[in-house]
Every structure is written in C-alpha cells, then in structure tokens.
Amino acid sequence: MSFSEKIISWYTKSGRILPWRTTKDPYIIWLSEIILQQTRVEQGLPYFHSFVTKYPNVQKFADAEEGDILRLWQGLGYYSRARNMHRAAKRVIAEFQGNFPTRYADVIQLPGIGDYTAAAISSFSINEKQAVLDGNVFRVLARCFGIDLPINSGEGKKVFKNLAQELISDSVPGLHNQAIMDFGAIQCKPKMPLCETCIFRLECVAFNENRVFELPVKTKGKVSRNRFFHYFLHEKENAILMSKRGEADVWANLYELPLIETENEVDVAELMLHHEFIRHFDGAELLPINGQIKHVLSHQNIYARFYRLENLPAVKEKKADWNYCLSENLNNLAKHKLIFSFLNKYIS
DNA sequence: AACTCGGGGTC
DNA sequence: GACCCAGAGTT
Numbered sequence: 274m275s276f277s278e279k280i281i282s283w284y285t286k287s288g289r290i291l292p293w294r295t296t297k298d299p300y301i302i303w304l305s306e307i308i309l310q311q312t313r314v315e316q317g318l319p320y321f322h323s324f325v326t327k328y329p330n331v332q333k334f335a336d337a338e339e340g341d342i343l344r345l346w347q348g349l350g351y352y353s354r355a356r357n358m359h360r361a362a363k364r365v366i367a368e369f370q371g372n373f374p375t376r377y378a379d380v381i382q383l384p385g386i387g388d389y390t391a392a393a394i395s396s397f398s399i400n401e402k403q404a405v406l407d408g409n410v411f412r413v414l415a416r417c418f419g420i421d422l423p424i425n426s427g428e429g430k431k432v433f434k435n436l437a438q439e440l441i442s443d444s445v446p447g448l449h450n451q452a453i454m455d456f457g458a459i460q461c462k463p464k465m466p467l468c469e470t471c472i473f474r475l476e477c478v479a480f481n482e483n484r485v486f487e488l489p490v491k492t493k494g495k496v497s498r499n500r501f502f503h504y505f506l507h508e509k510e511n512a513i514l515m516s517k518r519g520e521a522d523v524w525a526n527l528y529e530l531p532l533i534e535t536e537n538e539v540d541v542a543e544l545m546l547h548h549e550f551i552r553h554f555d556g557a558e559l560l561p562i563n564g565q566i567k568h569v570l571s572h573q574n575i576y577a578r579f580y581r582l583e584n585l586p587a588v589k590e591k592k593a594d595w596n597y598c599l600s601e602n603l604n605n606l607a608k609h610k611l612i613f614s615f616l617n618k619y620i621s
Numbered sequence: 622a623a624c625t626c627g628g629g630g631t632c
Numbered sequence: 633g634a635c636c637c638a639g640a641g642t643t
Contacts, residue, residue, distance in 0.1 A: 309638040316629060316637085350627025353641075387640045407638050427622070454638055463636055464632055491635090495624075523626065570627055610628065 276417075277442040277449050283472050284452030287459065289314070292321065294451065299380070299398040300331045300373040303361075306390045307354050314458070320349055331373050335362035343526065343607035350610075352525060357385030375399045388434075396447040404437035405450045406430070409457025414440075415489035416461060419478025423492045499574045501538055504530040504615070505554065506562065507582040512597040513620070514588065515606060523570065528606040530579070530615075531595055538565075538576070553592070557585035562619060568611045579615055 274282070291314065293305035304324050308317040323345055328334040334342075339359050346355035361383040365373050374380050375398040381391035388406065395401035404410075411424040414436055422429035442449040460467050468480050479485045507514040516531045518524050533549045541559050544550060560581040568575040588595070598606060600620060608616070 306638065311626095311637055311639055312628085313630070313637050348628075350629085351639085353626065354639090357640080385640070389639055393638070405638075408636070409638070412636095425622095450638095458638080462631095525626085568628095572625060572627095 276440050279472055280452045280456055281442065281445065281448055283460070284448070284455055288452065288455045289459070292318075297398050298373075299375045299394050300334075301325065302394050302397050303373060303380075303386075303390075304328075304358075306393045307358055307385055308349070310354060310390070311351060312349065317349070320346070331362050331365050332371055334358070335366045339526075340607060344605070347527075347607050347613065348610055352527065352609075354385055356526070360384045361386065375401075377401055377403045393450065396450050398447075400445065400447045402441060402443065402446040404434070404441040404446070405454065406434055406437050407454060407457075409454045409461075410437055411489050412463065413453055413457045413461045416466075416479035416485055417473055417477050419482065419484065419488070421488060421490050424489045425491050429490075495572070497570075497573050499576065501535045502575055502577040503533045503535065503539075503544055504577060504579045504612075505533075505582050506530055506579060506619070507554075507585060507588070508600075509597060511601075512599050513603065514595055515598045515603075516592065517594045517596075518609075519594070523573070524609040526607075527609045527612075528598075529608060529612040531592070541580075544580075552590050553588055554582055554585060555589055558583040566611070566615075575611065577611060579619070 293301055296302065305317075305321050308320050308324070327345060328337060337359070339356065342355050342359050343352060346352060349355075364383060365371060369379075374383075375395055377391045377395040380386050380394050381388070386394070392403035392405045395403050396405065411433055414420060414433055415424065418436065420429075420432065420436075422432055424430070424433065437453075440449075460471055466485060468474065468477075468485060471477065471480070474480060477485075479488045505514075514531055515528050518527050518529060520526065531553070533544070533547055535544070535547070539547070541561060545559055560583055562579040562581055564578070566577045566579075568577055603616060603620070
C-alpha cells in the first residue's frame with residue numbers, strides 16, 4: 274500500500290466528522306478554512322456555525338457591513354482574516370459574478386487566501402490535485418521521513434511542499450488532504466503522539482531513530498515585547514466613552530476604552546502627570562478598578578490596568594476616535610477580548 | 622527572510 | 633513558560 278492509501282485507510286476508520294466536510298460548496302469550505310487558520314477546530318466550530326447561519330452565501334457576506342462581520346468574529350483573533358474575507362467576497366461578486374471560484378489559480382488571487390487555503394478549497398471542492406501544507410502535514414512528513422530542515426525556512430517549505438505534492442493521491446486528492454491533516458491532529462500529535470498504535474510504526478524514521486520529540490524542527494522567532502496599557506472608564510448618563518483603534522497596531526478597527534500606553538510600569542500618581550492624561554482628563558480623579566492584568570498575544574505581552582474617571586464634568590480634548598456609547602448598545606460594537614472581558618465583568 | 626497579526630489549549 | 637493550532641500579508 275502506498276503512503277496515500279494507508280493514510281486514507283486510517284482516515285476512513287478514525288477520522289473526525291466535521292460539518293464542513295459534507296459539502297463541496299467552495300463558499301462554505303472557504304468560510305471554514307479561513308476560520309481555522311491558526312485556530313483549533315474546537316475553537317472555530319461555534320464561529321463556523323454562526324457565520325453559515327448569518328451569511329449562508331457569498332452575496333450575503335459581500336452585502337454585510339464590515340462592523341457586523343467583525344462583531345461576529347469578535348474573540349477569535351487575527352482580525353485581518355475577517356476584513357480580508359469581506360474584501361474577497363466583494364471581489365467574488367464583481368469578478369466571478371457571485372460564483373465562488375474553485376480552481377487553485379483563481380482562489381489564490383483572493384485576499385486572505387494563501388497557498389494552504391487555495392490548495393484546501395480547490396482539492397475539497399473539485400478534487401484539484403494540490404497538496405495542503407499546514408502544521409499537521411509538516412509534522413507528519415518531518416517525522417515519517419526524518420526531515421530535519423526547519424519548517425519555517427524557505428528551503429524547508431520548498432522540500433516539504435515537493436514531498437507533499439509527490440505523496441498526494443491521484444484519484445482522491447481532497448480525501449488525501451483531509452486524511453493527512455486529521456492524522457496529524459489525532460495520531461501524530463505535537464506532544465504525546467500515539468506511536469504505539471501508529472500505522473507507520475515500521476517505516477517512520479523518527480520513531481525508529483527515537484527522534485519523534487525532535488521533529489519537526491522550527492527556528493525560534495523574536496521574543497515578545499512588553500507593553501503597558503492604561504484604560505479609562507468614563508461613564509456619563511448611562512453612556513460609556515469608547516474608542517476605536519486605528520489600522521496599524523494590534524486589534525485594528527476594533528473598539529475599546531480610551532487608552533494611554535506607557536513605556537514602563539507607572540503608578541497612579543505618575544499616570545496623572547502623563548501629558549495625554551492632562552490633555553484629556555485634567556482635573557479628574559483616578560480610581561484603579563483592578564490590579565495588573567496580563568494579556569498574552571503571540572508576539573507581545575500586554576500589561577493592562579483599568580481606572581474609573583470620577584468627577585470629570587467633560588473630557589477636555591476629545592479625540593476623533595472617541596464617542597459615547599449607550600450601555601445598551603455596547604453589544605453592537607466589535608471589541609477585542611481584553612475589553613469585552615473587562616466590560617462583562619464590571620458593567621452590568 | 623524576518624516581522625506582525627489573537628486567543629486558547631496542552632504539557 | 634514553551635510550544636502549537638486546517639496561515640497570510642507586509643516590509
């Protein structure tokens with residue numbers, strides 16, 4: 274039996290049953306694939322259901338407001354995925370007459386769709402022979418074939434891509450892609466892989482050379498930087514002063530509370546002397562609401578503190594991105610996790 | 622090639 | 633705390 278036949282045989286017995294696997298509709302497949310980028314199946318599942326329900330076809334998606342899409346995406350992270358999806362949907366309407374493309378060469382042109390997602394959509398929808406290369410495939414191939422090239426290097430990506438494309442089934446490439454990814458997720462897991470019951474025990478290079486825990490190899494990236502955020506809760510007549518973030522930084526376009534960022538940790542007295550604080554909130558009392566909250570992102574550690582602004586008759590200089598939002602309308606705004614966790618806890 | 626972009630699970 | 637997850641876009 275070939276590698277492909279073996280892995281498909283494993284999959285038909287032990288694979289997962291997932292809602293997007295029962296369709297050939299490229300739009301539904303696209304929805305699931307974007308949601309699952311760098312996201313666990315269990316984390317993405319509820320979002321998949323809400324998106325399919327609210328936007329059952331690409332026309333509905335294209336017609337939506339970006340704010341509504343972001344709000345539905347709220348809490349999932351990597352928010353540029355949602356914005357790119359909106360742009361992609363509009364282009365499907367304009368350039369493909371609303372028919373979501375299926376060919377690799379077509380879908381890879383759309384924003385938010387790279388090599389992995391193009392291979393997934395084209396192989397799942399029309400069985401185009403395009404091997405997917407995701408974290409699971411890297412791991413399975415690195416171990417089975419004993420490849421120690423870093424998976425995040427240019428050479429490594431090329432070698433793994435060629436190998437994956439060599440191994441893929443001629444007759445059922447879509448099934449093969451599903452199978453190898455499920456195999457990586459369930460059997461050939463990053464930690465505690467199930468080698469004792471593995472169908473590749475006899476030929477797996479890593480297993481036979483006792484190198485399972487060394488593979489795959491990945492070169493380390495830069496260490497996270499630390500940032501210190503100070504958020505201000507200012508309530509006025511059942512409304513809360515909210516701020517919309519810009520395009521450049523994390524959480525682009527999402528709503529939060531007015532923010533002052535400092536280079537280092539500062540206490541309340543220092544914060545009240547900060548030039549931005551004086552510019553906007555001079556004269557107000559500052560009541561710390563909680564201690565320091567550490568919010569970890571993949572590339573930065575955010576140390577956040579929240580303060581209540583008291584006895585502030587009016588904000589002196591209101592930034593353009595600041596607006597009062599009635600508390601009953603807070604749910605209409607797409608907020609990032611740090612903020613909606615805070616609001617859920619401290620605002621009734 | 623290196624950096625940036627979230628949030629959550631596992632060990 | 634370190635690593636990983638159905639990766640992609642920008643510099």
